[in-house]
Amino acid sequence: MPDILDQARTQVLDGGVGLDEAGVLAVLRLPDDRLSAALQLAHEVRMRWCGPEVEVEGIVSLKTGGCPEDCHFCSQSGLFASPVRSVWLDIPSLVEAAKQTAKTGATEFCIVAAVRGPDERLMRQLREGVAAIRAEVEINIAASLGILTQAQVDELVELGIHRYNHNLETSRSYFPNVVTTHSWEERWETLRMVRASGMEVCCGGIIGLGETVEQRAEFAAQLAELDPHEVPLNFLNPRPGTPLGDRSPVAPRDALRAIAAFRLAMPRTILRYAGGREITLGDLGTRDGLLGGINAVIVGNYLTTLGRPASEDLALLAELKMPVKALSATI
Amino acid sequence: METTEPTRGGTDPAAGPWCDRCGRALADGGHEECAAARRLEPPRFCPACRRRMRVQVLPAGWTATCVEHGTTRG
Ligand code: SF4
Ligand SMILES: [Zn+2]
Ligand SMILES: [Zn+2]
Numbered sequence: 133m134p135d136i137l138d139q140a141r142t143q144v145l146d147g148g149v150g151l152d153e154a155g156v157l158a159v160l161r162l163p164d165d166r167l168s169a170a171l172q173l174a175h176e177v178r179m180r181w182c183g184p185e186v187e188v189e190g191i192v193s194l195k196t197g198g199c200p201e202d203c204h205f206c207s208q209s210g211l212f213a214s215p216v217r218s219v220w221l222d223i224p225s226l227v228e229a230a231k232q233t234a235k236t237g238a239t240e241f242c243i244v245a246a247v248r249g250p251d252e253r254l255m256r257q258l259r260e261g262v263a264a265i266r267a268e269v270e271i272n273i274a275a276s277l278g279i280l281t282q283a284q285v286d287e288l289v290e291l292g293i294h295r296y297n298h299n300l301e302t303s304r305s306y307f308p309n310v311v312t313t314h315s316w317e318e319r320w321e322t323l324r325m326v327r328a329s330g331m332e333v334c335c336g337g338i339i340g341l342g343e344t345v346e347q348r349a350e351f352a353a354q355l356a357e358l359d360p361h362e363v364p365l366n367f368l369n370p371r372p373g374t375p376l377g378d379r380s381p382v383a384p385r386d387a388l389r390a391i392a393a394f395r396l397a398m399p400r401t402i403l404r405y406a407g408g409r410e411i412t413l414g415d416l417g418t419r420d421g422l423l424g425g426i427n428a429v430i431v432g433n434y435l436t437t438l439g440r441p442a443s444e445d446l447a448l449l450a451e452l453k454m455p456v457k458a459l460s461a462t463i
Numbered sequence: 464m465e466t467t468e469p470t471r472g473g474t475d476p477a478a479g480p481w482c483d484r485c486g487r488a489l490a491d492g493g494h495e496e497c498a499a500a501r502r503l504e505p506p507r508f509c510p511a512c513r514r515r516m517r518v519q520v521l522p523a524g525w526t527a528t529c530v531e532h533g534t535t536r537g
Contacts, residue, residue, distance in 0.1 A: 190522040215486065215507035219517045232523040372485065410503055432522035438503045442523070 137166065137173055140396050145177050150397045153353035159393040160345050167385060167392075171424030174392035178425050181399040185457040186449055187362075187428035189240035189274075189404065190233025190442075193435040194221050194257060199246040201278075201313045203301065205338055207371035207436050208246035214373035216436050226261045230269040236431050236442040237456045241265070242274040242297060242334075244435055248314065249279040255287065262291050270459060274334065279318055285325045295332035295361065298322050303351035306343045323358060332361035336406065339390045340368035340382035348390060352397040362428065363401050365394060367408035369437060381412045388413070388420055395425025404428035410440055418445070422452060481513040505537060 136151075136158035143149050151159065162170055198210040198218030207214040221229070226243070233241045243261065245254055254277065262273055275288060276297035288296065300319055301307065307316040327333050335358055337351060355363055367387050370379045382390075387409075395403055405426050409418060418440075422429075429449075431442035449456060479489040483506035484497035505518050509529035516527040528534040 192521060193519075196519070215515055217515050217517050219519060221519060225519065225521065229521045232521060236522075433520050433525065436505075436518070436520055438505065438520070438525070 136162070137169055140173055140177075144396050144399050145173065145180055148181055148399055150356050150399055151393075152356075152397075153349050156352045156393045156397050157346060157349035159396055160349055160389050162389065164385060167389060170392040170396075171388060171420060174395040174425030175423050177395055177399050178403070178427050182402070182427050184454050185427070186422070186454045187240060187402055187404070187457045188236060188238040188446075189242060189428065189430050190229070190236065190238050190432050191242045191244055191276075191430055191435060192221065192226065192229040192233075193246065194226065194243050194261065195219075195245040195247060195254060196221075196436065197246055199248065201248050201311065203311045204375035205301075205310065205341060205368055205371065206246075207374055209374070212374050214371060220257070223257075223261055223264050227264050227268055230265045230271055230273075232432065234269050234271045236446060238431060239272055239457055239459045240274055240295070241269075241271045242276055242295075244276040244297070245278070246435075247278045249281070250277045250284055255284065259291065262293070266292075272459070274332075276334075278322075279314065280322045280325060282325055285322075285329045285331075289329050289331060293331060295334050296326045297334040297362075297364070298326065299337050299364065299366075300335055300351070300354065300358075301337040302341050302343050303347040304354060305350060306341070306347045310341050320358075323360075327358075333358065334362040334364065335360040336362075336364035336366065336404070338366040338368055338408070339387060340379065340408075340412075341376065342379065349393070352394050355394070356397045359398075360401060362404055363394065363398060364404040364406035364430070365391065365426075366406040367412040369408040369411050371436075381408065384413050384417050388417065388424060391421050391425050402428045404430065406430050407434050407437065415440075415444075419448060419452070422448070422454065427454075479510055481508055481510050483508050483510045486513050486515075506535070 196219045197208045197216045199208050202211045207216045230241050274295040275293045304316045367382045482494045486508035505525040506527050511532045516529050518527045
C-alpha cells in the first residue's frame with residue numbers, strides 16, 4: 133500500500149482531489165514522527181489551492197444562553213447547570229461589536245444566536261441589527277441562527293446575509309451521543325436549503341467530543357461531501373456544568389493531525405481556526421496550524437469565552453507573511 | 464445601578480467572598496484552576512453576592528452585570 137502522504141501529494145496537491153474517509157483516517161493515524169510532514173503537505177495544499185491569504189472574522193452573540201437544545205458541549209443550553217445566563221445584545225452593542233471587528237481588518241462579521249431556530253423576535257432583532265451595521269460599518273455579515281425554515285432562508289437572502297453557519301458538529305454516527313433534541317439530518321436539511329439559496333455554506337464542528345478517530349475521519353468525509361465554502365474547526369473547551377464539562381481538551385498533536393487531515397480532505401475550503409484553539413494549542417500551536425492547512429481565523433473573543441487579543445493573531449500573520457484577505461477581494 | 468468601577472466589596476474579584484468563576488467560597492480554597500481559566504473567560508458569578516451575572520461578550524471586551532452590585536467590564 134502506498135504511503136498516505138505520497139498518495140496525498142499526487143491526489144490532493146497535484147490533482148486538487150481531497151482524500152476520502154480511508155485516506156483521512158490514515159492521516160489521523162500517522163505516528164508522531166510523521167506529523168510535521170503531514171502539516172507541511174497540508175500547508176502546501178492550502179497555498180496551492182487557496183493561496184496565502186487568511187480570512188479574518190469576528191463573531192458576536194445576539195442572543196446568549198437559555199437554548200432549549202441539549203448539545204452536550206454547550207454552555208448556552210438552558211438544560212444544564214451552566215452559569216451562563218440568558219441575555220440579549222442591544223443594537224448599539226451589536227454595531228459596536230461590528231466596529232471592533234472591522235477595526236482588526238476582518239472581512240467577516242458573524243451574528244450568532246443560541247436558539248433551536250429563529251422566532252419572529254429574533255428575526256426582527258436581526259433585521260434591525262443588520263440595517264444598523266450597514267449604516268455604519270463596511271463588512272460582510274454572516275449569521276448563525278440554528279435550524280431554518282425555507283421562508284427564513286429566503287428572508288436571510290433578502291437581508292443580504294452572504295454566508296450562513298450551521299455546524300454538523302460531529303459525524304453522523306456519533307451525533308446522537310452529543311445531541312438528542314434534534315437530529316443530524318435536520319441540520320443537513322437546513323444546510324441543503326442554504327446551499328440552494330445561493331448563500332455561502334459555513335459548516336464545521338468540534339474535535340474532542342469523545343468521538344473515535346474513525347468517527348473523526350467519517351466527519352471529515354461527510355463535510356467534504358457537503359463541500360462547504362468554509363469549515364470552522366473547534367476543539368472542545370470543556371464548559372463547567374455541561375455533560376462534557378469533565379472531558380480533557382484534545383491533545384495538541386491530535387488537534388494538529390486533525391487540521392492536516394481536514395485540509396487534505398478539503399483542499400479548497402476556507403478552514404478556520406475557531407473556538408478552543410487557545411486552550412488546546414496555545415500560541416505555538418496557533419502558528420503550527422497556520423502552517424499546517426488553516427487559512428482563516430476568528431479573532432478576538434468568542435461567544436461566551438475569550439480569545440487572545442486580535443493584535444497577537446494579526447502580528448503572527450504578518451510574521452508568517454500571510455496577507456489578511458481584503459474586503460474588495462470578497463465582494 | 465450601573466457602575467464602571469468595581470464597587471467596594473462588590474465586583475472586584477479579589478474582594479470576594481465568592482469565586483467569580485465557580486461561585487463557591489474563595490475561603491474554601493481550590494480556585495487555582497478558576498483563576499487560570501479566567502484568563503480566557505469572563506466572570507460568571509458576582510464576587511460580592513454570588514448571583515449569576517448577565518454577561519455580554521463582545522469581540523474586544525465583556526461586561527458582567529449583577530442586579531445588586533452593578534457592572535464590571537474587561
Ligand atoms: S443549538 Fe446551539 S446554542 Fe443551543 S445548545 Fe446546541 S450548540 Fe448550544
Ligand atoms: Zn472558583
Ligand atoms: Zn452582586
